[in-house]
Amino acid sequence: MAGKFADLAARMDQLNEFDREPIADSHLQGAGRFAGLFAGEHVAATEFVIGAFFVIHGVAAKDLIYGLLLGNLLAVLSWTLVCAPIAVRTRLTLYWYLRKIGGPGFMMIYNVANAALYCILAGAMISVSATALADLIGLPGTPLGSILPTSAGWVAIAIALGAAFTLMAILGFEALSKFAGICSPWMFAVFVAGAIATLPKLGVSADLSNLWEILSTKVWNGQATPGQEQYGFWQITFFAWFCNLAMHIGLSDMALFRFAKKPWYGVFTATGVYPGHFLAWLCSGVMVAAVGREMTPGKMAYEALGVAGVLAVILAGWTTANPTLYRAGLAIQSVTPNWPRWKITLWCGAVTTALACLPVFFLKLLDYVALYGLILMPVGAIVFAEHWILPRLGVDKYLGETRKVFLNWRALAVWIGTLAIAWVLPMHLFYRWLPCWFIAVGAYTLLRRMGK
């Protein structure tokens, strides 16, 4: 058994061999490159759903605007002050840094958890695309509380789209990624143009004199749709902060920032989050208000921009699902001995497609995004403690590397224990990650100190 695990660990290392060494100085990238890199990010299919949900959850206009401004600022600061400094100092991906800390066994568990979460996210994206096609051919909309599919037609569309997306991911991920990059600016234009074209339907006059009045009474009027929880300023602030939690506090974006010349390049994430997680969310909110707060991204886009809008929703789903399927495949590759790349992608695609048939994942997207970040957050906290706190306490770093441990049980215990505490913590789901991050940092420091 131990031999088998060692074999898997060796295979996993081989997959990531290219990234094993810290980035050389000659490969570092300047500020301009980072500004461009993030500019195209964060405009995806999820934006059609998230912005619309804020309207359905009855956020008031001022709460939304101030909440998003503050929440996105906190997210940018998290990238700049937490993620980028560790990446710049180590010049390693999270994979290799975590391997030094937790050992290959810990990495395997992290990879499998990551793959499962990626598959659910990709499934939700396929569901969003399915709503566009379902609406175009006249299938009834999916009610907000749905868990299971409401018609056989919906299942057929989800399976057809899932199969198509999987096939494309198998045939050529890299060429398609390049095309996805081309789609990104156009999709942003779709959000903005869709919202502008919707304004007359809401009653906004051409001189914009009643714009604020319409927005605060017909769009974000502070009244939740019956059966939906009321959101306010703090929920919005925390949502904008944690919706990329796995990337900044969870440190996944070490993979990007290890190329940065300076840690302050983290501020360039603002070029992505403010257009995507501010403007695009506001635009989708305007569009959903014009269709009677019905959660059907396809209908929202069709009413605003016709067939081009439907195409945008399908493309947005695909461009998000494609890299997500790829990442899931890459993560799961480490525990599937001798499987070729196409076979892994096929299996991930099959699981993702099955999940896409369940509308619950996109109808509960806000909660899922919160859980996604929460589950991976303790790993970032462990790395933070190991990097910044343990050296100051004189505790040995990198058990996985120096003592060749297969699995750092303290790290695993902190991960599981933190999630258990998060489960029972008596506060809103959106807020739980913050105290849990401090708990994880404190618990890991304590356990390592005791084992000194």
Next chain:
Amino acid sequence: MKTAFLAAAILCLLGCLWSSWAYFAGSLPREVFLRQFGLASVGWFVAATWWAYRK
């Protein structure tokens, strides 16, 4: 040549935004707006794809 395609792509994108603003301002009927938006979108994909994939 690459620069020309990039310029064309950006112009198409601006065309998408302009048509929606013109529709909002009441100077374009809905059918014309949707047609213009669709054509500008096709223009964007053709020009931007050419620009991105050309060596």
